[in-house]
Amino acid sequence: MRWSRPSTSLCAFVTLLNDRLGESIVFPLLPFLLASFTSNGRTLGLLAGSYALAQFAFTPLIGALSDRYGRKPVIAACVAGSVLGLGLFAITLSIDWQAIPWAAGSLIPLALLFGGRLIDGVSGGTAATAGAVLADISTPENRAKAFGLIGVAFGLGFILGPAFGGLLAGFSVTLPVWVATGFALMNLVLVLTVLPETHPPEARQAMPRKRDLNPLVALKRVFTNPQVRRLCAAFFLFFLAFNGFTAVLVLYFKQVFNWGPGLATTAFLVVGVVATVVQGGLIGPLVKRFGEYRLTLAGLGFVIVGCLLIPLARADNAAAVVFSAVAILALGTGLVTPSLRALVSRRLGDSGQGAALGSLQGLQSLGSFIGPPLAGFSYDLLGQRSPFWLGIALLMGVASLVAGGLPSSGEGTQNSPT
Template sequence: MGFILIAVLIDMISIGLIIPVLPPLVGTFTHNPSEHTLAQLAVAFAFGIANFFGSPILGGLSDRYGRRRVMLIGFSGLALSFFVTAMADALWMLIVVRLFSGAMQANAAVANAYVADITPPAERAKRFGMLGAAFGMGFILGPVLGGLLGDINLHLPFYVAGSMAVLNWMYGFFVLPESLQPENRRTFDWRRANPFKSLSRVRDLQGVGPLVYVLALSGLAQMILQSSWVMYTTYKFGWGPKDNGLSLFAVGVMAVLVQGVLLKHILKRVSAARLVLLGLASAVLTNTIWGLSSAGWMMYAAIGVGVLSYAAGPALQSQISNAADARNQGETMGAISSLNSLMAVIAPVLGLGLIYLVSELPKGDWRIGAPFYFCAALQALSLFFAWRHFAQLPQQAPGADAAPAAPAGP
């Protein structure tokens, strides 16, 4: 577990480095807020659409050739994309490199499959929480470092991120062990790598049912938040790379605290299913507060309000992972990653589209929070589907993940 946590940590630091500075870099090729928003939408859409089609392919390849080889491909793609982005002198270059990066990058899905390979079902919620904490730690260190470096030069974080991706490739090549045993490997089938078919197979897993809708809706809300955060805080509060880096640092601290420290204690008292419901309800409240915030400090206060929302993801992930067998973890996690990528395709159109509509409003106007109000509505709908699904299953005792149950109706 320690090997994969280190790999994920380095990976997420490198990705987190560019979050506060990519929108400002895109802005250097535009002339007004509306044009800037549309350009950012194009860059985000390029990554999402490529990742949607690439993730199930790489996930299926990891079921055939092992997790380690596919992660090395992802690290290579990341490194190249960061260095090319740093040297880009036109908007079209950013769009092309994000297409390439999206197609090559499925490390999150493969890391989840890696954890499933080495973890018994009863321990997966806790282990996915540890993995989530590594993601969160990356977002603690990455964005704040990216914000500080971006204040010096907008291109500098991309060179640093590329260097870290190269370091991670070296770690993966020389240190990271393979997790998938030969007897659990299966042949690769292009038909199974179709992202739409792989999603339908996850939907049909025993005990999953409407949880696919929960994943889609809550994932869409999360992607809208990620794609809109920097643009939103810039237009509403006038924040720059440093302020955005610090705010994302606070989000990462809370994610690590909840997923890496509190989750195992929460699961002793609350079942994974109940935790999903509480976390989604917390997310509804948090997004509403973010949208209504009239001062920057309120954004930080809302992070504290949404404590349980950071625990919902690992709990939900464990429910779906436990429904898949050892031979299909890569495909299943690739399908989930592909679903998230599909949401990443849709999210910029919705989130940045809403930002585009309010981009000319004066700073502080409550209507600039439109993307967050929409996220709250999506989380409320996902809460409904989760409640409906779990209400039809046997009650799950705290302290253990639920065993696969009979399929529930849609």
């Protein structure tokens, strides 16, 4: 194809990397960034969840717009939104609000921070559209290889984000946000100057009905399918639980162990490395050996163990216990997420794959929105360790749903077909 030159793949890769990098730089530093505004878990949880809410609401529309008007204008608009959202976040954090008489003690800074996160979340459809670019320039024979760039970009983002965030925070806690904004700006320039349009006018589609762009409609459809209803509920609850206790994780480290940005971001760096190794190299052989069903339950067991270890850590052994716990958490998550997706896919056979698997992304975003505020309120009202006990209870419910989501004939316990 005339578009399949390296520069096109490079633009898609940088866009995917930017999508993950901005989030993985900012997220581990949120309690430190908010320190001059608030120290409660509720605000942190709502701020962490607002990004996912915006993504959940607007991703279907962004995908439809790219099919109707082309990939380049949609990617450019989304990356510009990322620049605006991150820039607003960085500017708000850099202003000395106490020196402004009419703004000191007001909710204006928090409102601007929420606005920045929402704008960044609305424009978070870049990953799906960049994936569409890779599909446009690939033949069926090399599509899997092209899509491998998505995993590489996401893995690098989860590793480089905490690494750079922790390093730069040693100079200034707001510097990592400015660097993330600069990277998004570089991404925008690259898209505008280098990326060609890969979706020609003759291949474009009309906009779907408004009803079809409602993410709740797609979720309702998947939950009325008895073949995957329990497994989809398990998928939703898993991300609700996991994103809940991880949202307050750094706040817990900061307040209980008196950790600074360096140690806190190192914990997330461990998560990025382990998750990338598991999903990038180990998951295929493990699925062939044990099957998705066993790996899902084993992964849930690992996540529960990791979640249990963190509140049991003491100040004198915090670093060793916490780093071990987050490595176990990452191992478990790296097993659960692809295996549970595969279980849903196998239950559907050849029908309804696209709609149902697309709905899983919506369920993940919805769980990522509800979980952090729920954990934040629990943190403030029931105690600092309560989000971890709540997470363990929810994860046990997930295991029960998965165990009961397959027929007694043992479907899903066999090795995945190669």
